[in-house]
Amino acid sequence: MGYPMGLRTERIAREVECLARMFGVPFEFIAGLGADERTMIGAGARKNVPVLVSVPQLIGGGMVGLCIGDAISLKQRSAMIAKILGEAGVIVESAIALSQEIHDGPFEVYTGHGIWSAWEGVRTFSLEGKTLIRIDLDPTLEEAWQAERKGGSVQEAINKGLPKTKFLKVPFRMEMSGFARLENSIPIREDIGIIWPIIGFRVADELGISLDFISYPQETPDGKKMREWIVDNIRILDKKVMYERTKELKR
Template sequence: MRTDTLFGAPLIETFRASLDERSRAALAAAARRIVEVKERGGRVMVVTGSGPNIHEGVTTLIAELIRVGLVDAVSTSSAVVSHEMGGALDRVWRVDAAALGMDLEKMPRGDLFEFTRMGDAEWAALRREMPLDDELLERGLRLPVQGEIVKAAGNMAYPMGLRGERLAGEILTLAQLYGLPFEAVAGWGCDPRTMLGAADARGVPVLVTIPQLVGGGAIGMAIGDSIPVSARSMRLARMLADCDVIIESAVALTQEIHDGPFECYTGHGIWASWARQFTYSLRDKTLVRIDLDENLRRAVELNDTVQNAIDKGLPKTKVARIPFRMEMSAFARHEGSVPVIGDIGRVWPVLAHDVAAALGVELEFLSASQDTPEGAAMRTWIVDAVRPLDRDRMLERARSWR
């Protein structure tokens, strides 16, 4: 057992105590429900957003929960796919873009250019895969460093950001050849400590939701092009239908989850059912949402008010008198909704710990909030231990796939 990766273990009770009384009760209720479902052979799905889940180690924790069989399906964003292809987190150094000779009209705000910090073996491996601009690298190494940070991997830094863009086209070609989603093909080469890699090892579906297709540059576009939107929506519907508990983590625009074209309880599935298409219902499922927005809990407390507004054809925001995000509509009206108001970096390790302990499952990784020393150590471990997509392994899988 890799006890050195259980970063959150000594902080579980500290994290629990940092939540208010209602969130502690909601978290306990969510854990009990997950345990009940898993004990009877049921399934759990996680719906993740982008940056916070990567930075707080939540996606790495979800990968561990997939490995031990506690998470059975994941939907996420194209940005998360991009970051996991890059190894989740990496270390970059920054230099002045003007001094580097870059066109400032093409630079992001701040006028800094980023380089990925890698070892000699990693540079050598990358040179065998793609041409590198040695002159650019040499100029960058001569300039004063404007900062060195850990950030979401494979994004804006050279050369790993560019590598992701190049891989996007290659993966898209394979996905279209085999009739698979981009995410499945990328998973063939992703590190097993990413959600994509762990899911591939366990045969667990991971799919980007349609509202979260925008992001990750060329990777996001390639994900969208890999299978038709309607096919993606149907695949997501079947994933949701198969699961008893749905956990939403730092994600926006989840109307496809609650309000999708094939869902009949809070969504628009009635007409799909008339057309004799596959439909499902959220009626008896549990929806857990980990969120910082107090209005989410307030919306659930206003369940009857929100439903009455809908029954009268009135706008929900005006009746509820709170800022009303799109996804609150169905979540607020669903009897099985459990809002947990708190920092995902603190809520997730407690939830994972409690569920695993109740089921007698041994975890080899437990995340910690990045604002703690343990969380900082966790981020360093992720940079060092979780590797970028292995292109050779992916191509070997493609060669033998049937």
């Protein structure tokens, strides 16, 4: 947000959008070509692994969010995200405010709104049988999840067309509905800064991977050192590198 980096970012976003539209690829891929390879978009671009911003998250990012949204059509973005979700064995919702695109998405047929797209022959996917984990500090999420497990209260409210907030007597967020109704959903009520290092460490241990870097909660001494290390070592987006690498792309 602050000058000069905020203004630089907004201006570069317009250039990234232009290149993305020229090559018919997502904004995130083009930006990743010029990003540090240790960032998510940088690693994704180099490994050809899609890294995409979900549609509900586009608003709130200033010009960057708008440029991401305009780089490819909403239908194309949603279809690409649906493909990723359809191929995933485990889906983790973390630090995401609005997640309707996951379990109320336009191409999801189990709890979402994709049934008519499927009817019309459009490629869809189903969350049935998938494990969905949500990391969230809101205790209401767990309450809604527990209520559904005990008696199907969320589904009953939907069937009767009743407001879920009044029916369950808890402040009900939109994304809680699909999440609570999924049989294999798992709520984790914890700070992401605390839980992710634990998850990452245990997964790496199970896979036999040695981690060269691990994050810490930002408010801890180790977390502050980690942030300083990132500032000192992770390069900002390099426009020259980005433009050079786009020359290797086929139109």
